[in-house]
Amino acid sequence: MKRMLMHGHGELLQTAVLLGERLIDFFMEQSESSGMVGNVYKGRVVNVLPGMQAAFVDIGLGKNAFLYIDDLLHPHLEKQPEQKPSITELVKPGQELVVQVMKEPMGSKGARVTTHFTLPGRWLVYMPIAGYVGVSKKIMAESERSRIRMIGERLRQGEEGIIMRTAAEGECQESLGADVEQLRKLWTGIQERSLTAKAPSELHREAGLLRRAVRDTLTDDIDEVWLDDASRYGEAAALLEEMTPHLVDRLKLFDARREKTSLFDRFGVTEQIDAAFQSRIRLESGGSLVWDETEALTVIDVNTAKYTGAIDLEDTVFNTNMEAADEIARLLRIRDVGGIIIIDFIDMENESNREKVMNRLSDWAKRDRTKCTVFGWTRLGLLELTRRKARDNAARQLNERCPACGGTGKKSSALHV
Structure with a gap:
């Protein structure tokens, strides 16, 4: 159920x-x-930084938004220049620009914005200027991938792009076409509002x-x-x-x-939410995870704790690591962790066991709604992965920083004379 x-x-x-x-x-x-991810704004370029190949754009949110040059160039890689131009050739201070939020403001950082517009529907994602059709990697059958890709090519017009979502699997052309038509009308409305709106102003709010x-x-x-x-x-x-x-x-x-x-x-x-957001999470076998998050990096340490196994040390370590991989994948979704993630699994001597643990986590990553990429083992024996970070995670929304320790979880024991 x-x-x-x-x-x-x-x-x-x-x-x-x-x-x-x-x-x-x-x-x-x-x-x-x-959440502001997906919102479309008419903004005004405040500052252009050629050394960073970026610009800051006032979109009316208090903090200026960050626009990187890659988010100004054409979204289709085949239509980008061989060498990136200077961002000063593309935008000037005072220029008005329509942008979409791709990452919310976090901490001291403003929102990150792009000109690669995406409007999600029930079955697909509509991209006004991408110029290609993509299919979700989670649709495995090659015949189905080809079928809906062909439908996408028939539906798109001119420079439009379409990404078929996993939910599009098995859907008929009529349903997919209705989705495209609705999103096309939405984009037309955004364009029309941008012609008369004064910068900075909101043109479209995501659902x-x-x-x-x-x-x-x-x-x-x-x-x-x-x-x-x-x-x-x-x-x-x-x-x-x-x-x-x-x-x-x-x-x-x-x-x-x-x-x-x-x-x-x-x-x-x-009860499960309370347990999921602890810094130490117990595994059913008796092992444990120690979880430490910063703004850009999450470190997870795997321990055998009370689990002693029944066969030998390698077997005990392997079973604990496999259980930890399953639990970590679940907690990454629940806590909505983004950014760089480093996992210190218990050391394993058997190389095939190391591969099995990495493959288990990779299998979970493929099922994650948020883009998650497992890079593999580092030279220090740590497993490295990244997970797309678009919003403040749930932990920061549920918890407030402790005024006594400042979020360190430590209290000074120094004597003050």
Whole structure:
């Protein structure tokens, strides 16, 4: 049984996905300050830095947005110049520019923006100027990849680009064509607004978490969808009627007053979330993970702890590492970790065991909704991977920095005279 639970409390919406009773995905958003990734703005170039091949653009968010030269050049690699020009040849201070947010402001950094526009639909992603058709790597059958690629080529016009999402597998041309037409009209509206809008101003706001969850996460393998907010339940029902009417009967309203408990408590989510965000996570075998996050880097240490195994040391270490790989993949999704991730697995003598552990994590990475790349073992025996970072992760949204220790988890023991 696979369930999606949506807990609404005022402006906050939290979404959890359970496989059986186990939490496998979690995301949250404050609707009053909803995510900016995907929003389109008309901005004004404030400063151009040739030494960094970048520009800063005022899009009306307080902090200027960062625009790198690669996000100004044509999105199709075959249509880019052999040598990159200086960014001073492409933009000037005071120039007005339409851009899309690709990374939200984080810490002291402003948003990162691009001119490679992408508008996601239910079945595909529409790109106004990409000039190619792509197919999700998660669609494995070559015959199906060829079929929907051909449909994409028939549907796109001129310089348009299309990426067929995993959900497009098995869909007919009529459904895919309707998606393209809707997104094409959306882009036309953005262009028309950009002609009269004064910079800086917002031209398009990406869908909120509820719509994104229905569009991106609610697939045919979800057996039940529970909401505990009556108004959001009505909105979700309308979205399902629009996008996937055959799933409407899977939508259920949870009455917390009648049940005398919260939706997340009823399905054991609260306890699992609390455990997932600890700095030390216990494994079922008795091993443990020690988790340490900074703004750009996450380090995970794997320990055998109380697990002693039953055969020999190599077997004990291998089993602990395999279990840790599964748990780390799950926690990366729940905590929505992005950036560079370094995992210090327990040392293994057997090279084939090292390969099995890396392959296990690679298999999980392929199923991740967020782009995740496993690079392999470093010379120091650490496993290195990256995960796309677009928003502040859930840990920073759920937790506040401790005013006493400043987030270090340590208290000075020095004597003050």
